[in-house]
Amino acid sequence: MSFQFNFSIEEKAENELETLGDTALQLESAQASLNPGGSTKKSKEISSEENVHKESLCAHEATPKTADPVANCSPDKSQVQVLPKKRAGFIVAKEHNIPEDFSKVLENKVMEAVQGLYYVNISVVEMTLSNDSHEEDIVSKSISSHSDLITGIYEGGLKIWECTFDLMDYLSEAEMQFINKTVLDLGCGAGLLGILALKRKAKKVHFQDYNHTVIDEITLPNVVANCTDGGGDGGISEPPSKKHKKANFIPALMSKCRFFSGEWAEFSQLMLNGNKPFSKYDLILTSETIYNPDYYSALHDTISELLDKNGRVYLASKAHYFGVGGGVHIFEKFIEERNVFRTRTVKVIDEGLTRYIIEMAFKIS
Ligand SMILES: C[S@@+](CC[C@H](N)C(=O)[O-])C[C@H]1O[C@@H](n2cnc3c(N)ncnc32)[C@H](O)[C@@H]1O
Numbered sequence: 001m002s003f004q005f006n007f008s009i010e011e012k013a014e015n016e017l018e019t020l021g022d023t024a025l026q027l028e029s030a031q032a033s034l035n036p037g038g039s040t041k042k043s044k045e046i047s048s049e050e051n052v053h054k055e056s057l058c059a060h061e062a063t064p065k066t067a068d069p070v071a072n073c074s075p076d077k078s079q080v081q082v083l084p085k086k087r088a089g090f091i092v093a094k095e096h097n098i099p100e101d102f103s104k105v106l107e108n109k110v111m112e113a114v115q116g117l118y119y120v121n122i123s124v125v126e127m128t129l130s131n132d133s134h135e136e137d138i139v140s141k142s143i144s145s146h147s148d149l150i151t152g153i154y155e156g157g158l159k160i161w162e163c164t165f166d167l168m169d170y171l172s173e174a175e176m177q178f179i180n181k182t183v184l185d186l187g188c189g190a191g192l193l194g195i196l197a198l199k200r201k202a203k204k205v206h207f208q209d210y211n212h213t214v215i216d217e218i219t220l221p222n223v224v225a226n227c228t229d230g231g232g233d234g235g236i237s238e239p240p241s242k243k244h245k246k247a248n249f250i251p252a253l254m255s256k257c258r259f260f261s262g263e264w265a266e267f268s269q270l271m272l273n274g275n276k277p278f279s280k281y282d283l284i285l286t287s288e289t290i291y292n293p294d295y296y297s298a299l300h301d302t303i304s305e306l307l308d309k310n311g312r313v314y315l316a317s318k319a320h321y322f323g324v325g326g327g328v329h330i331f332e333k334f335i336e337e338r339n340v341f342r343t344r345t346v347k348v349i350d351e352g353l354t355r356y357i358i359e360m361a362f363k364i365s
Pocket of ligand 1: 155156157158159160161162163164186187188189190208209210211262263264265286287288289295298
């Protein structure tokens with residue numbers, strides 16, 4: 001099922017949209033490669049930091065579950081990229097205001113549906129944003145570098161990555177209780193995990209992504225599209241339309257949400273030292289966020305600062321991220337060395353490249 005809002009861009013776009021199938025994820029191939037630094041002027045500008053080394057990344061974005069991860073991961077010379085050893089840390093955290101007129105958020109968006117949830121069609125966002133000289137400009141940078149991750153600049157949130165669906169499945173199978181819980185969708189991208197929590201009656205849901213473009217163009221529209229009347233857990237709800245903008249929306253659901261962009265350490269500082277009261281999270285849901293070991297320290301500290309002492313983290317990840325070097329085992333080793341959290345594997349998805357769901361809790365709890 002797909003539907004669109006005030007969509008009036010080029011004919012080409014319309015033609016392409018006609019090819020989109022019902023309720024199927026129509027995102028591009030599951031390949032992702034890191035920023036190709038070195039050889040072009042543009043990429044040299046991006047890879048302003050040293051320690052450049054050659055590697056490739058294989059991380060799957062949202063694909064139908066039948067996609068063969070091994071095939072998608074097969075070594076391909078064109079995927080060999082120069083990876084800048086650049087740390088995230090340049091993006092200051094900020095809270096995004098929720099617009100009063102929700103329909104504006106959905107303007108020019110085309111929605112698809114998967115597993116009972118709506119999400120914006122990324123190809124259309126790319127078409128509408130790629131020619132804009134947008135402040136962050138991650139869409140055109142991502143397109144021009146053929147890359148779903150540009151370290152320190154764009155961290156992949158425009159796409160839905162496949163472990164999101166693993167974690168959604170796990171939360172359903174485990175009958176995870178969200179009622180009265182405060183939930184953080186950390187590194188949210190499309191925000192489907194947070195939306196699931198919201199629809200299952202979480203008390204509050206916060207969404208965090210590195211890039212503010214992702215929050216404005218992807219996360220917020222997705223949350224709005226899923227927050228209509230009857231938008232409980234009873235399957236997919238009627239999508240909002242412009243004429244319904246004030247009457248049919250449930251601002252109550254939106255008022256449970258807050259949206260943040262910025263780097264993790266900055267984000268936790270904003271939450272802890274900001275001027276709004278903050279209660280620690282009962283649940284932190286996070287998918288495909290441990291691909292880069294350079295970020296582990298910030299990720300670990302953010303979780304330890306923001307998680308309630310009895311809280312739980314559910315983290316979904318591939319066993320290994322080729323090229324970037326992160327993955328479940330190296331992350332667990334890091335966690336063990338820090339000696340703050342205990343981890344437990346709660347689900348293994350053994351399809352080609354193995355994927356895991358890990359539960360984390362404070363050792364002292
Ligand atoms: C590969 S994307 C995954 C998006 C989404 N969770 C999914 O599964 O579709 C990784 C996400 O982690 C977040 N992220 C990665 N490194 C980060 C950092 N150092 N600081 C803040 N956010 C970061 C980005 O927001 C990005 O959306």
